[in-house]
Amino acid sequence: MSCCAAGTEGALEVERAAHALPSSEEMRLASRSVGEGLYQTDLSLPAVHCGACIATVERALRALPSVERARVNLSTRRVAVVWKARVGDEPTDPQVIARQLASVGYEAHLFMLDDRAGDALRNQLLRAVAVAGFAAANIMLLSVSVWAGADAATRDMFHWISALIAAPALIYCGRYFYLSAWSALKHGRTNMDVPIAIGISISYLMSLWETVHHGEHAYFDATASLLFFLLIGRTLDQVMRERARSAITGLAALSPRGAMVLGADGSRDYRPLDEVEVGDRIAVSAGDRIPIDGLVIAGSSDLDMSIVNGESAAVGVTVGDPVQAGTLSLTGSLVVEATAPARSSFLAEVIHLMEAAEGGRARYRRMADRAAALYAPVVHLTALFAFVFWGLYDGDWKHALVVAVAVLIITCPCAIGLAVPVVQIVAAGRLFKAGIMVKDGSAMERLAEIDTVAFDKTGTLTLGRPALVTADPFDPQTLALAAALGRQSRHPLSQTLAQVADAAGPAFDDVREIPGAGLQASCGPRVYRLGSRAFAGAAAGADHVSVAAPDAALSEVVLSLDGRELATFHFEDALRPGARAAIAALQSQGLSLGILSGDRPGVVEALAARIGIADWKAGLQPGDKVDFIAAASADGHRLLMVGDGINDAPALSAAHVSMAPATAADIGRQAADFVFLRKSLDAVPFAIRASKAAGRLVRQNFGLAIAYNLIAVPVALAGYATPLIAAVAMSGSSIIVVLNALRLNRLELPEEIAVAGTTAARATRLPIGHAA
Incomplete structure (x- = not known):
């Protein structure tokens, strides 16, 4: 399996036909401001496959004076480019970014998270696996007669039939490697598919040479089997990436493709989400998800807000309440006024965070990328050394070529390339399931x-929400009076009091809020005060009282009538x-x-x-x-x-x-x-536990990848691995690395964690010290 996950090359020609370079206006509309005159544009790069690709793309973009930074996400084939709105006195044309990418061999189009692209790629790879498997099986059947000792004429006929079966399989199934390798070479660079393309080509050409010259042995069955196992590896790579990224694709599925926009004349117009503008009025029916962040301007409903707060209990909303994209209207219909474009919604922000976690250039990730970037020249030199050594050693240049092909394939550092990103993907998904x-x-x-x-x-x-813990004396009428006063203020303590009683309370003639002191209200000749003790007990005509806050564990509010204390309330912030x-x-x-x-x-x-x-x-x-x-x-x-x-x-x-x-x-x-x-x-x-576990798995993956190369490379150089065995070993190493990373899914979620004791293993004290 290759860390390139290069199956995208199979769809590359289709992508190129369907997606011309985005225009400057399209790129501006798809960009979002990140402050200080900077904008971020996300572009899809189907041809990105490996660490060398990442280095090439980022180096090319950073060469542009308008680009502040660029980061490639290998798992989504996306590059996030942060660019300056102006360079000097000149405004920036964002299309220069796409043109720069095209100049180094990476055609770009605007990125949209859509799992249908992943499904199409997986289906293409599965078809290629089926074709390669069919070809390999039939060529092996023909080879049985050859191995059984068929006469020369029959042997040659079977070899030619095998060649005719292998040729279309090589073209159809091998295009995933050939297109990627050619794209790299024509722009003066190499990638992991170059040696694989060389290996399968040499294997076929050697067999064709033997057939033309009536040789006894041909390797068409090995060529087809080699393609079969390489494609199995790539298909498994794609499937495992999709499985690891299921949290992100699941989030994307929560966002509707469009919204029902209400016109000023009452008409209804269904628009794609990207065409919904701030200020548009959107109709949301019961059972539908809210497509965009907004404010309820009509209707009421209970919302499933588990995506926002992780709680299963429904939350009621009515006119004036804000709502967030991705939440589900359970019981009623709403009219929502959009307050942000789709690309800036809460759901989009969460998806961006998840994708950033996958694409982060952590220390281990940079190490893996550097190792992958060194891969091509090291592999080519190693294969050349094996070819020359064996040719000079035993004089059998055909055998030397077979050894060189095996070295080309078996030394692919796919396991190293996968060691870090797959762990980060799984870890980010596990953290998301825990609401992080x-x-x-x-x-x-x-x-x-x-x-x-x-x-x-x-x-x-x-929680920043004070709770009433004592009321002295506890009297329902006094509580109703305090609640009626509390409803006149937005102070957190007043709001808490406002919720402790349902009775309406008296009608006040005049209510004033005195900052830093409290509320004063008149009811006929009587004056009520709610606030600090000094304020509530002061003369009724005082407009301001300067009171130092007491150093007490509980917050205190006093209710008074004409300077006489009626009740004292104490509050404590809810833990x-x-x-x-x-x-x-x-x-x-x-x-x-x-x-x-x-x-x-x-x-x-x-x-x-x-x-x-x-x-x-x-x-x-x-x-x-x-x-x-x-x-x-x-x-x-x-x-x-x-x-x-x-x-x-x-x-x-x-x-x-x-x-x-x-x-x-x-x-x-x-x-x-x-x-x-x-x-x-x-x-x-x-x-913290998940991060430490992820770190352990990354180190284990590096160890597994290094151990594989320490064993596999000497075996191939010694001539004990055929190209077919090399393909199986290379794919197997990558699968082991991915399966090891998936062990992170066994980490217990927070609600399942049992805390062993309350004071066990008391930590070393932080040198903060008590306040004097």
Whole structure:
């Protein structure tokens, strides 16, 4: 099996006929802004097969002054190009990117994630396998008579019949290798298909020479069998890649192909998703998935939002509520106003994250690419050496040529080429099943290296939603009064109070919110106040009260009437589900843990005690968190930062690796290397375990690939491997590597993990120290 997965060459001519170079306007429309005058365009490159292809494409694109960076994803045959809108005073024509790719032999068209292309390729490969198998079986039947001692005339006839069967099989089945090899050679480079094309060609030509000269032995059966086994390897490669990428194709299937757009006159027009514009009104029926991010402007429904939050419970939406692409309307019809184009939707963002995880240029991936890039010259020299040595050694140049062909085939470093990407694909899919998005394969490598974890508090260890824990005195009428006041404010504590009672409460004549203090409302001559103790007990005419926040573990709100206290309410931020179990799991892994928070020391200390973290810092500004991370890095610590807010973005960027919940601010999600969709914090220890397991499997794959070459190459050089045996061995090594990577699917998902104890293997304490 080849890491090239070169079956795409079979469809390359069709692709070239169907896809001319995209126009400048098409490329602009398909691009998305990534900030600071930069845009990203994703292009499909069907001819990309191996590490050498990746290096050629990226080197060609980086030579353009308008290209900021370029990254090739081998599994999707896609290149993500980030380019500048302007170079100097001149605007950039994005089509120059496609022209540059065409100049080095890679015709490009706009990338669209579509599993139908993968299905077509798999079917083409299966047909080629069937043809090669049919040819091999029939030639072997004819060879039986030859082996049984047929006379010269019968032998020659059977050889010619075998040649006629093998020739069309070689053309039809071998085109996957020939087209790829020719594309590389005509642009002055080589790839993994060049020696394979040479090998099968020499095998056939040697047999034809023997037939023309009435030789006793021909190798048409070996040629057809060689093609058969090479194609089996490539087909299995394609199938396993599709299986490993099933999470991405599954996500793509959640996105409808189009949307029913409502016109101003009430007409309905079904449009492809790419033609839906911001501001369009879209009709969504019960049972349909929402095609695009938007705002509900009519109707109500219950949504299955498991793709967003990982929860099975339906969420009700009505007019004014935002909805996200990929969610399923269960019970009602909606009219949604589009707020973002399809390429910028939540679902598209998740798919981009998944694909980025596959294409990340991690350290191991770069090592594998460099090894693959050295492959062609090393293999050609090795085969030449074998040919010359055996020809001089025993004078049998025909045997020397057979040995050289076997060397060409058996030394293909397909296993090395697959060692890293297949593990990254499987790992990204496994993390996705656990509700975790990873942006880059290198992030998994960095996560496996950490020794320290620092958490933000609000929105990370907690949900950022305060919960009412005490009401003194507890009186339904007083609660209804407080709830009625709370509905007049958007403050989190007021919103919590607003939900504790259903009664409408009194009608207020006037309501004012005094920043930093609370709410004041009049009902006839009476004045109600809801806020801090000092504010609620102050004179009714006071417009502002300067009160220092008390250093207490619970937040306090007082309700008063004309300065007389009616009730006191205490709130506590709700702990994120799975927080205690996650902390225990991290401690059991021997990691140092701490909290870096901007909240009050009393609140942070109380939370740290609740979840079992001994080290914490409070009252930190964003710059303070960055300074702490820099100091920890200088001391040799490799720190994972888990945070969610805008104020955490600098710390997330500064850390060795970072994670954020899906509820984080946009800038926080963009700065993080991992994003977890579920509410539970058990995503953190699971991601660490998965990353460490992926690292182990990558190292095992490298070991398997190296061991294969240490055994196979000497065997081929010694003349003990025929071309057919070489093809079987090469395919077998790649299959073993892929199967080893698929073992990652056995890693238990977070909800199945049993936390052994709460204080076992207590971690070394992070040098954060208690706040004074």
